[in-house]
Amino acid sequence: MATFPLKILTPDGIAFEGDVVSISCRTICGQVELLARHIDYCTALGMGEAHLKLEDGTLRSAACMGGMLSMLSGECRLLATTFEWADDIDKERAERSKARAEAELARKDMDEHEIKLAEARLKRALVRSSVASRRNS
Numbered sequence: 037m038a039t040f041p042l043k044i045l046t047p048d049g050i051a052f053e054g055d056v057v058s059i060s061c062r063t064i065c066g067q068v069e070l071l072a073r074h075i076d077y078c079t080a081l082g083m084g085e086a087h088l089k090l091e092d093g094t095l096r097s098a099a100c101m102g103g104m105l106s107m108l109s110g111e112c113r114l115l116a117t118t119f120e121w122a123d124d125i126d127k128e129r130a131e132r133s134k135a136r137a138e139a140e141l142a143r144k145d146m147d148e149h150e151i152k153l154a155e156a157r158l159k160r161a162l163v164r165s166s167v168a169s170r171r172n173s
Contacts, residue, residue: 038072039091042112044119051098051119052088059112061086061100070107078106081116083159085167097122099167101160125168134161 039055060069062084070077086100102117137158140146146154 037091040070040072040074040107040110040112042088042114044114044116046116046119051116051121055091056112057089057091059086059088059105059114061105061114063105068105070105070112073110074107074112076106076108078104078108081105081114083156084163086114086119097167097170099125099160099164101163120164120167122167122170125164127165127168130161130164130168134158134165137161 037057039057042052042054042056042059043050044052058069058071060067062068062082063079064082065079067084068079081100081103083101084099086098088096088098090096099118099120099122100114100116101119103115103119104113105115106113137154140154141151141158
């Protein structure tokens with residue numbers, strides 16, 4: 037299968053650099069998958085799972101939170117606010133974060149801003165928990 041160069045960057049540095057068959061991730065408009073020879077493309081990232089397929093067939097999953105995804109002249113760049121490989125996520129910690137966010141949302145004395153923050157924390161915990169449950173092979 038055809039491959040293309042991908043570089044994943046975070047504020048902490050390079051999370052991945054190499055050739056891939058595809059990358060799939062959540063954008064602000066929905067899920068997108070890029071393959072080799074994709075047209076030039078640029079979009080903002082949402083909060084969700086990212087999946088890479090390597091040339092040898094290996095699938096890698098990660099939690100990806102915010103940033104930008106671009107494909108320009110056949111080279112792909114993903115600049116993420118947060119990018120965590122499945123193997124690096126502590127599932128128990130993610131489950132505790134989920135429980136805290138759910139308890140927060142159950143409170144009746146929250147204003148609209150507090151509710152939105154708690155919903156974002158819950159969504160982040162759900163994504164991290166989901167990704168952690170599918171360890172990379």
